[in-house]
Amino acid sequence: MKIITVAGTPCAGKTSVIAHLVRLFKSEGVEAAVAKFDALATGDDAFYRKELGIPAIKGLSDYVCPDHYYVSNLEEVYAWGKELKTDLLFIETAGLCFRCAPHIEGVPAITVIDNLGGVDAPEKMGPALSLADVIVVTKSDMVSQAEKEVFRYKVRLVNSTAAIVQFNGLTGTGAVMLKRLFEAWQDVAGISEAALRYSMPASICSYCTGEMRIGKPYQSGNVKKIQLRPESERT
Amino acid sequence: MCTPQRIGPPTEGFRETVPAMATLTILSGTGKSGEPEAISRLAINAGECLAVVGPTGSGKSELLSDIEQLACGDTLSGRKILLDGKVPENHWSSGGIVAQLSQKTGFIMDGTVEDFIRLHGRSKGLERPDLVEEVLHMTNSLCGEPVLPESRLQVLSGGQSRALMIADIACISDAPLVLIDEIENAGIDKLQALAALTASSKLIVLSTHDPILTLMARKRVVMKQGAMSTLRETTAEEGHCLERLRAVDAVLFRSRDLLRNGQSLTDGVL
Numbered sequence: 001m002k003i004i005t006v007a008g009t010p011c012a013g014k015t016s017v018i019a020h021l022v023r024l025f026k027s028e029g030v031e032a033a034v035a036k037f038d039a040l041a042t043g044d045d046a047f048y049r050k051e052l053g054i055p056a057i058k059g060l061s062d063y064v065c066p067d068h069y070y071v072s073n074l075e076e077v078y079a080w081g082k083e084l085k086t087d088l089l090f091i092e093t094a095g096l097c098f099r100c101a102p103h104i105e106g107v108p109a110i111t112v113i114d115n116l117g118g119v120d121a122p123e124k125m126g127p128a129l130s131l132a133d134v135i136v137v138t139k140s141d142m143v144s145q146a147e148k149e150v151f152r153y154k155v156r157l158v159n160s161t162a163a164i165v166q167f168n169g170l171t172g173t174g175a176v177m178l179k180r181l182f183e184a185w186q187d188v189a190g191i192s193e194a195a196l197r198y199s200m201p202a203s204i205c206s207y208c209t210g211e212m213r214i215g216k217p218y219q220s221g222n223v224k225k226i227q228l229r230p231e232s233e234r235t
Numbered sequence: 236m237c238t239p240q241r242i243g244p245p246t247e248g249f250r251e252t253v254p255a256m257a258t259l260t261i262l263s264g265t266g267k268s269g270e271p272e273a274i275s276r277l278a279i280n281a282g283e284c285l286a287v288v289g290p291t292g293s294g295k296s297e298l299l300s301d302i303e304q305l306a307c308g309d310t311l312s313g314r315k316i317l318l319d320g321k322v323p324e325n326h327w328s329s330g331g332i333v334a335q336l337s338q339k340t341g342f343i344m345d346g347t348v349e350d351f352i353r354l355h356g357r358s359k360g361l362e363r364p365d366l367v368e369e370v371l372h373m374t375n376s377l378c379g380e381p382v383l384p385e386s387r388l389q390v391l392s393g394g395q396s397r398a399l400m401i402a403d404i405a406c407i408s409d410a411p412l413v414l415i416d417e418i419e420n421a422g423i424d425k426l427q428a429l430a431a432l433t434a435s436s437k438l439i440v441l442s443t444h445d446p447i448l449t450l451m452a453r454k455r456v457v458m459k460q461g462a463m464s465t466l467r468e469t470t471a472e473e474g475h476c477l478e479r480l481r482a483v484d485a486v487l488f489r490s491r492d493l494l495r496n497g498q499s500l501t502d503g504v505l
């Protein structure tokens with residue numbers, strides 16, 4: 001089973017990209033399944049089942065940190081894919097913070113970003129973009145060639161090695177190019193000892209356990225404070 | 236605790252280099268009903284322009300999309316695209332190789348035209364002071380309403396935006412291959428536009444319904460039922476026809492201008 005993590009900003013086109021790929025693979029008899037991680041709600045799993053007729057599940061983190069929820073459930077999702085005997089397991093993540101990346105060492109990592117977020121978007125995206133193996137840029141149909149080129153340059157500043165694939169999520173143009181990359185990817189034999197590519201933020205404080213009030217008396221555990229003055233001025 | 240790995244400040248100055256390209260070759264596949272294409276091999280060189288013609292639904296956009304995706308037998312048509320006679324190396328990406336002039340007539344970016352041109356120039360290592368002047372000179376030769384350095388991108392008209400996009404591709408973009416899908420109704424001088432792009436020694440593939448653009452391209456492939464059915468070159472006689480068509484076009488252009496400026500048309504004008 002090949003596993004592919006697919007990260008990206010909300011509504012960047014992750015589902016559109018996966019759907020076009022799945023259609024191509026299906027026509028060759030390659031089977032796919034998708035696990036969607038999200039924070040509060042998603043209709044993606046229903047979309048995959050209904051529109052593509054493939055197995056799909058969702059995991060909603062709800063009151064738990066979405067990043068921690070994601071990593072805590074990877075073994076379960078892997079086992080689910082194994083049981084299905086699927087050839088490809090896509091793990092689509094949304095709702096993770098920009099401080100985090102779902103990408104795993106040894107597992108092909110795709111990050112989807114659209115051309116519409118502005119030229120400063122790549123810089124702000126953090127490890128999800130800088131640690132991806134493949135960066136899929138969507139919605140090029142909405143911008144000029146110059147804007148595309150500037151955007152690509154900005155993506156390159158953040159990740160100098162990833163393959164950058166232009167993808168039209170509406171028509172599927174770009175899907176065959178992305179698919180060519182899959183040939184080089186190996187089956188993943190197990191996920192249990194694999195490591196994340198980027199650590200997750202520490203979060204063991206009172207707010208993690210449901211505290212909602214503001215103020216020092218309610219804060220305990222791992223609390224980090226803003227620096228209002230430069231180091232030199234502090235006594 | 237968290238120990239940031241590879242992430243850090245962007246490496247300033249990183250720039251991709253685009254390989255020069257002399258020929259584009261299309262190896263045939265099949266048409267809509269699976270029959271082999273009549274044209275089995277089609278090659279165009281840098282500085283040349285290929286027109287793709289045929290009725291709506293005949294497969295013009297599909298051919299352009301095959302080129303954009305550097306098809307290697309894995310698209311609907313089964314065609315193969317070779318660059319300089321070879322299967323391209325990084326065939327999962329045509330980003331730096333193919334530039335597209337789409338039907339888009341506006342920018343999503345905000346800011347002044349000057350800043351925009353400089354930003355794009357910087358991303359390609361072009362910092363020369365007269366870059367803005369050069370791009371705007373060409374822009375304004377394509378479009379009646381002048382674009383100024385201090386104009387804001389968001390207030391440009393469709394025609395102005397289109398003209399700027401074309402001049403920008405000709406002057407700044409380093410992609411050796413340009414794909415154009417039906418630009419005729421863009422409110423610009425399409426003949427000048429095509430001339431500007433060809434002059435930049437790029438290789439151009441243009442799908443069109445316009446007889447003037449078709450003949451200007453000198454080479455044309457005729458699409459039928461999804462297949463490349465005929466390949467023609469503009470003949471000497473067609474060259475003469477082109478001159479006459481241009482005269483007709485000029486009359487249409489002038490009449491349109493007069494009428495929309497509130498004047499009445501007279502025999503003398505025609």
Ligand SMILES: Nc1nc2c(ncn2[C@@H]2O[C@H](COP(=O)(O)OP(=O)(O)OP(=O)(O)O)[C@@H](O)[C@H]2O)c(=O)[nH]1
Nearest residue numbers: 010011012013014015016094138139167168169170
């Ligand atoms: N114009 C245009 N629209 C696109 C493109 N790709 C995706 N879209 C549209 O963008 C919207 C969001 O696409 P999705 O594929 O659902 O995005 P997503 O990243 O899976 O979204 P979440 O999982 O909810 O975060 C849909 O309406 C798509 O049709 C593209 O290349 N061009």
Ligand SMILES: Nc1ncnc2c1ncn2[C@@H]1O[C@H](COP(=O)(O)OP(=O)(O)O)[C@@H](O)[C@H]1O
Nearest residue numbers: 265266267291292293294295296297311312461
């Ligand atoms: N060689 C081909 N094989 C299979 N389908 C094709 C082929 N060429 C075109 N088509 C399909 O025919 C339809 C019309 O083609 P299109 O390229 O959009 O035509 P045009 O741009 O000339 O109007 C599209 O759905 C396209 O996918």
Ligand SMILES: [Mg+2]
Nearest residue numbers: 014015044092
């Ligand atoms: Mg989705």
Ligand SMILES: [Mg+2]
Nearest residue numbers: 295296297416
């Ligand atoms: Mg078309």
